[in-house]
Amino acid sequence: MPALVYPELKPWPQPPETTTELDYAPLAVLDFAKWDAPGGKEELAAQLKEASHTMGFWTIINPGIPQDALDTQFALANTFFTLPQEEKEEITFVPGESCWGYRPPGTIKGTEFKENLEMVNMHKFTEGTNYPRHTFMKRYEPLITSFQKLVFEQVINKIFILMAIMLELPENHFTDMHKFEKASDDHVRFIKYRTRTVEEDKAVSDQWMAGHTDFGSVTLLFPQPIAALQVRTPEDEWKWVRYVPGGIVCNAADLIALMTKNYVKSAIHRVMRPPPDQANLERMGIFFFVRPTNDVIIKPNFSPVLQREGLWTKEDEEFKDEDAATCGEFVIARMQNFNPSRTKEQHDKEVLKVKQWEVVNKYI
Numbered sequence: 001m002p003a004l005v006y007p008e009l010k011p012w013p014q015p016p017e018t019t020t021e022l023d024y025a026p027l028a029v030l031d032f033a034k035w036d037a038p039g040g041k042e043e044l045a046a047q048l049k050e051a052s053h054t055m056g057f058w059t060i061i062n063p064g065i066p067q068d069a070l071d072t073q074f075a076l077a078n079t080f081f082t083l084p085q086e087e088k089e090e091i092t093f094v095p096g097e098s099c100w101g102y103r104p105p106g107t108i109k110g111t112e113f114k115e116n117l118e119m120v121n122m123h124k125f126t127e128g129t130n131y132p133r134h135t136f137m138k139r140y141e142p143l144i145t146s147f148q149k150l151v152f153e154q155v156i157n158k159i160f161i162l163m164a165i166m167l168e169l170p171e172n173h174f175t176d177m178h179k180f181e182k183a184s185d186d187h188v189r190f191i192k193y194r195t196r197t198v199e200e201d202k203a204v205s206d207q208w209m210a211g212h213t214d215f216g217s218v219t220l221l222f223p224q225p226i227a228a229l230q231v232r233t234p235e236d237e238w239k240w241v242r243y244v245p246g247g248i249v250c251n252a253a254d255l256i257a258l259m260t261k262n263y264v265k266s267a268i269h270r271v272m273r274p275p276p277d278q279a280n281l282e283r284m285g286i287f288f289f290v291r292p293t294n295d296v297i298i299k300p301n302f303s304p305v306l307q308r309e310g311l312w313t314k315e316d317e318e319f320k321d322e323d324a325a326t327c328g329e330f331v332i333a334r335m336q337n338f339n340p341s342r343t344k345e346q347h348d349k350e351v352l353k354v355k356q357w358e359v360v361n362k363y364i
């Protein structure tokens, strides 16, 4: 058991669930225990079709990740954030250049207030990748990599198989574009949110992270009970994302939306002050940001579903691979374009052009 192999890791006791009645988003709950049952995959694909086309968010239960493996990752995150500041800052984000390593609390865009979060981004540790890593993280490489591989096999590959089924494509259509062993910007993020007083939060309209979309294909948020995440619904309302015990919250992101002509929605989401019974508790988040491999060309992917929906056009048919951007180029351009010290207004005005694609950063 990993926890016994690394006794020095400080456990992160998960706080109790909120008892506050919140205005929750109606998110589909996909039960992966049905995967091998007759018709199970088809049933799950139908659920994902509806969820990804409307909310862009869904929850997966019974994902096949043992609780002790999750507990160990939370303990790793907790131990990392209690390191002396200079050790955390050994590898630090370079704004406009890279987002690997640690990001200390910054100043909230356009204000004099400090963020209440710190984060660390860990690129997957695969052959041939040479991204900077903390000495601390290197010590735990086998633990980190075995967890990431397990999540890839048990959850990520299955999401992409379901997406292929729902779009009436061969099952390997999206899994061929997402390979753990191949170069891509797949990474895991740990975020620790500290509490703030009512007055401090009031000054920032209770917002802990501005509304945004994610850059890649899909993002996973591992189970944690503090209510803080909100999703922007198709009706343009903010709704809370409900914690489902053992459930992994998933959202679709920009690249999968581009490839499916926005059939799959890249949902805007944000993080807010938790309800009163949880507002005095720190929040630890562990995320898996999944991105296509660097060589994948960003282009509209044909699907009979898109065709029937009238989303497939003559231009899509005539799309030329030669002048198209790859996912590697796209992700680098977006990462370099992201400058945490830039104000929301500056970001909003900018349209980033990556070859044929135009992307607007949405910060709301």
Ligand SMILES: O=C(O)CCC(=O)C(=O)O
Pocket: 189, 191, 209, 214, 221, 228, 229, 269, 270, 271, 285, 287
């Ligand atoms: O803390 C959360 O639940 C969401 C964080 C998030 O959206 C992000 O890091 O992109």
Ligand SMILES: [Fe+2]
Pocket: 212, 213, 214, 219, 269
């Ligand atoms: Fe996000």
